[in-house]
Amino acid sequence: MIMNTSPQKGRWKFWLLLLLVVGLAIAMVAIPVFVIMPFKAQTTTGVEWSYWLRRFSPWVTLISVILFLALCVRLWRGARWWGRLAMFVLAAPLLGVTWFARQNHFEWMFNPLPNAAYASVTDAGFVPDNDMVMAVEINGEAVAYPVRQMAYHHVVNDVVGGRPITATY
Amino acid sequence: MWESEVDGKRLTFHLAGINNQNFIMRDDETGTWWQQVSGEALHGPLKGKRLTQVYNDELSFALWKREHSRGRVLRPDERVQKNYEAANWEEEYAKFRVVTPVDTNDKLKPRTLVAGVALDGKAMAYPMPDLEKQRLVLDTVGKTPLFLVMGEDNKSVRAFDRTVDGRVLEFFVKPDATPLQLTDAETATIWDFSGKAVSGPMAGKQLRKVTVLKDYWFDWKIYHPDTAVYTLGERLPQANP
Numbered sequence: 001m002i003m004n005t006s007p008q009k010g011r012w013k014f015w016l017l018l019l020l021v022v023g024l025a026i027a028m029v030a031i032p033v034f035v036i037m038p039f040k041a042q043t044t045t046g047v048e049w050s051y052w053l054r055r056f057s058p059w060v061t062l063i064s065v066i067l068f069l070a071l072c073v074r075l076w077r078g079a080r081w082w083g084r085l086a087m088f089v090l091a092a093p094l095l096g097v098t099w100f101a102r103q104n105h106f107e108w109m110f111n112p113l114p115n116a117a118y119a120s121v122t123d124a125g126f127v128p129d130n131d132m133v134m135a136v137e138i139n140g141e142a143v144a145y146p147v148r149q150m151a152y153h154h155v156v157n158d159v160v161g162g163r164p165i166t167a168t169y
Numbered sequence: 170m171w172e173s174e175v176d177g178k179r180l181t182f183h184l185a186g187i188n189n190q191n192f193i194m195r196d197d198e199t200g201t202w203w204q205q206v207s208g209e210a211l212h213g214p215l216k217g218k219r220l221t222q223v224y225n226d227e228l229s230f231a232l233w234k235r236e237h238s239r240g241r242v243l244r245p246d247e248r249v250q251k252n253y254e255a256a257n258w259e260e261e262y263a264k265f266r267v268v269t270p271v272d273t274n275d276k277l278k279p280r281t282l283v284a285g286v287a288l289d290g291k292a293m294a295y296p297m298p299d300l301e302k303q304r305l306v307l308d309t310v311g312k313t314p315l316f317l318v319m320g321e322d323n324k325s326v327r328a329f330d331r332t333v334d335g336r337v338l339e340f341f342v343k344p345d346a347t348p349l350q351l352t353d354a355e356t357a358t359i360w361d362f363s364g365k366a367v368s369g370p371m372a373g374k375q376l377r378k379v380t381v382l383k384d385y386w387f388d389w390k391i392y393h394p395d396t397a398v399y400t401l402g403e404r405l406p407q408a409n410p
Binding site: 032036037038039041042047048050051052054055104106107110111112113116117118119120121123124126127128129130131132133134135136137138141142143144145146147148149150151152153154155156157163164165166167168 | 174184190226227231234238241246252254265322325
């Protein structure tokens with residue numbers, strides 16, 4: 001009797017750990033998303049926390065997945081059907097945030113321009129005369145970045161007149 | 170507009186977040202977070218460093234074309250073109266709400282556009298509507314005597330140091346000249362909108378350009394809390410002694 005019940009004893013501790021692992025991973029990924037949300041005021045501390053959370057979340061989520069799997073292996077035997085189902089239900093958000101921690105969701109909203117293309121002035125009929133451009137001239141090379149495009153992409157990495165620059169808007 | 174090299178290391182920047190309606194960028198090489206408007210490294214391995222500013226203009230395309238017929242222009246990305254701002258985007262943006270605290274004593278509305286100049290630790294904001302009315306403003310920011318001038322398109326603003334060969338000049342817009350021309354009281358040289366002396370005693374000289382940031386008043390004030398605001402007619406040109 002004692003032999004049979006001992007593996008069942010203390011199972012709740014593993015379940016608790018399982019929930020903690022999932023909760024921690026979700027919080028770590030979700031907090032910076034909410035703190036650095038557009039159209040909201042940010043504090044210096046909030047931004048600093050977001051930086052550290054974003055910085056370590058790829059690692060923490062990965063370790064969480066490993067821990068989660070180890071705990072599931074430990075709990076699988078002897079678990080009822082609903083316990084096993086709970087493992088799958090918890091795995092879904094954990095895998096979701098592990099993937100999200102490796103994404104730049106700001107670049108989903110505003111696609112980057114890794115291979116920016118340029119036109120000569122005579123081919124630049126796509127810019128109305130009245131539109132504003134950000135203009136730079138270095139060592140005799142002049143480049144115009146139309147503001148309406150920049151207000152979407154926000155960042156363009158370029159080399160102008162031999163100097164690497166970043167146009168931002 | 171920033172130089173991408175910091176301590177000899179070339180960085181590639183990406184949009185990474187937002188801080189009080191001004192965006193944060195992240196570099197691929199070190200993972201540092203940078204504030205777009207100030208070029209300051211907020212967090213990460215390069216924290217405390219600052220990007221070197223590259224002088225840039227904000228001009229209407231017509232004006233830019235006139236000065237740079239051999240330049241290149243960023244092409245729209247066809248995959249996302251539908252997401253670009255509409256032609257009337259400036260009016261639309263002016264309606265967006267402001268989330269940072271607003272000073273009720275302010276004479277300016279938070280979303281008034283200003284031409285901001287920051288020099289020698291001093292900052293000055295020139296409201297765009299005032300520049301439209303006055304066209305040219307003579308001023309001194311920090312230790313630098315300068316002037317701001319509004320182009321004939323009523324959109325493009327440039328600022329120049331008005332010291333030439335150790336002498337501080339007083340500039341005026343030449344009446345009825347299209348394209349816009351400037352002249353100075355001391356030598357009657359004719360200058361164009363790019364700050365180049367096109368004829369007269371100083372022909373061939375180039376005025377030193379001063380960076381102007383066209384920004385919303387609320388945003389300019391966050392990054393320049395001690396800024397002064399230019400009030401129309403407050404600083405009329407004074408004759409040199």
